[in-house]
Amino acid sequence: MVDLVKMRASIAEILLIPVAELHGETRLENSDNWDSMARIGIVALVFEQTGVNVSGEEIDGVVTVQDLFDLIDRKIEVAA
Amino acid sequence: MSVLTIEGVAIRAVTAALPERRVTEEDFALLFGAKEVARITKSTGIQSIRETRTLHTSDLIIAACRNLLDQGHAAPQDIDGLIVVTQTPDSWVPGVGFMVQQALGLPQHCLVLNVAAGCSGYISALVQAGALISSGACKKILLCTGDVTTRILDERDRHVKMLFGDAASATLLEPGAGKFEFICGADGSGAAALQSDITYAREAGNHDCATIQRLQMDGTAVMNFALSRVPQTVKALLEATGSSPAALDLLVLHQANAFMLNYLRRMIGVAAEKMPVDIDGVGNTSSTSIPIVLSRHAAIGTPQAEHVVLCGFGAGLSWGALKVDLRLTTAVAPCEVPEKTALADEPALAPSERLQA
Numbered sequence: 236m237v238d239l240v241k242m243r244a245s246i247a248e249i250l251l252i253p254v255a256e257l258h259g260e261t262r263l264e265n266s267d268n269w270d271s272m273a274r275i276g277i278v279a280l281v282f283e284q285t286g287v288n289v290s291g292e293e294i295d296g297v298v299t300v301q302d303l304f305d306l307i308d309r310k311i312e313v314a315a
Numbered sequence: 316m317s318v319l320t321i322e323g324v325a326i327r328a329v330t331a332a333l334p335e336r337r338v339t340e341e342d343f344a345l346l347f348g349a350k351e352v353a354r355i356t357k358s359t360g361i362q363s364i365r366e367t368r369t370l371h372t373s374d375l376i377i378a379a380c381r382n383l384l385d386q387g388h389a390a391p392q393d394i395d396g397l398i399v400v401t402q403t404p405d406s407w408v409p410g411v412g413f414m415v416q417q418a419l420g421l422p423q424h425c426l427v428l429n430v431a432a433g434c435s436g437y438i439s440a441l442v443q444a445g446a447l448i449s450s451g452a453c454k455k456i457l458l459c460t461g462d463v464t465t466r467i468l469d470e471r472d473r474h475v476k477m478l479f480g481d482a483a484s485a486t487l488l489e490p491g492a493g494k495f496e497f498i499c500g501a502d503g504s505g506a507a508a509l510q511s512d513i514t515y516a517r518e519a520g521n522h523d524c525a526t527i528q529r530l531q532m533d534g535t536a537v538m539n540f541a542l543s544r545v546p547q548t549v550k551a552l553l554e555a556t557g558s559s560p561a562a563l564d565l566l567v568l569h570q571a572n573a574f575m576l577n578y579l580r581r582m583i584g585v586a587a588e589k590m591p592v593d594i595d596g597v598g599n600t601s602s603t604s605i606p607i608v609l610s611r612h613a614a615i616g617t618p619q620a621e622h623v624v625l626c627g628f629g630a631g632l633s634w635g636a637l638k639v640d641l642r643l644t645t646a647v648a649p650c651e652v653p654e655k656t657a658l659a660d661e662p663a664l665a666p667s668e669r670l671q672a
Contacts, residue, residue, distance in 0.1 A: 251354065268354065270474075271474055271534050271535075272354075272355065272358060272474060272534070274534070274535055275534045275535055275538045275574075276358075276574070278535050278538045278539055278542075279538055279542060279574070279575070279578045282538075282539070282542045282543075282578075283542075283578055283581065283582065288539045288542075288543065289535075289539070290535070290539070291533060291535040291536060294535060
């Protein structure tokens with residue numbers, strides 16, 4: 236069972252921003268912390284929660300925080 | 316995944332050698348800024364590394380071997396097998412093994428094997444050594460790993476500069492009552508995930524015929540690989556050998572970085588006290604990371620080291636997990652190796668290059 240609350244908190248932790256500031260329209264490229272380390276963090280987080288890999292190409296396609304949520308949603312569906 | 320067994324082999328002793336020179340959090344802060352360094356070290360668990368500017372891989376390996384042989388477990392003339400694992404050889408021809416053989420005064424009938432392997436190399440070399448001893452081909456094997464990986468990094472890339480360190484190890488194997496139970500695997504389709512290419516020169520008459528490119532790492536691909544393969548392999552080995560994470564005394568994974576290790580530990584389901592994270596102060600030392608942990612862990616050589624699983628994974632992509640009894644293994648604390656010549660106390664990058672990576 237995917238823990239969405241934990242996942243949201245983990246994303247905020249990876250980006251080093253408060254959970255309350257995790258808005259869908261936020262562009263990740265504007266975050267100083269959206270780098271290769273953050274991308275690896277997302278890959279690990281999604282795999283641990285869903286057992287499904289996120290590829291580098293899929294991560295490259297993520298522009299906003301909402302894109303990231305959508306990607307995770309798709310992975311949860313794959314895992315279900 | 317099939318589990319294979321090699322019987323009649325024992326790991327007698329293990330040790331390591333570390334360059335004396337440290338690159339600290341303060342040094343990194345000069346290069347990349349204190350805030351960024353704090354963020355990275357919090358994730359990787361690596362606040363400082365060992366880095367040599369003047370030592371070759373062979374220097375570190377020879378120091379590790381002498382540190383081990385000085386304990387009296389074997390004399391150089393008794394060694395009839397030498398395996399050297401490295402991806403940063405001193406020279407293209409011949410392999411580092413021949414330099415080590417000469418420096419240690421190993422006999423001429425000694426079988427010398429040079430193995431090009433990375434983070435899974437300690438496991439695959441243990442399998443090689445175990446097979447040679449079990450077959451009777453060799454009686455005493457020195458298994459050495461060593462790399463000066465910092466020499467092939469992009470100094471301006473903070474994610475690799477603050478990750479990898481230089482080190483070497485030596486392990487003595489001989490006939491014994493023990494056995495190796497193991498799973499090894501490889502997937503060459505992932506070769507580009509960790510790669511250092513060679514570009515051969517085209518110009519006739521050029522003295523330098525080839526250039527080695529800096530280590531390229533696709534962190535996302537490596538993470539996906541580790542998360543998919545490592546828990547699966549360790550669990551398969553435990554299941555096939557009638558064991559479980561709870562029954563293990565020790566699980567020693569390749570020390571890639573603390574972030575990855577914590578994820579792998581949770582996925583395998585092993586208690587934190589049974590899975591050491593011993594990476595701070597040395598960095599990711601490729602095939603040497605597992606023997607460094609063994610050489611510094613208090614349980615080695617005690618009844619608390621009966622059920623030990625070692626697992627390496629990395630370049631290739633390749634992986635291997637091996638179950639072994641280390642109750643009679645002597646852990647020799649790593650030695651430190653000074654630089655060959657005095658160094659100026661300066662950061663690796665020129666001021667104009669700092670903070671731009």
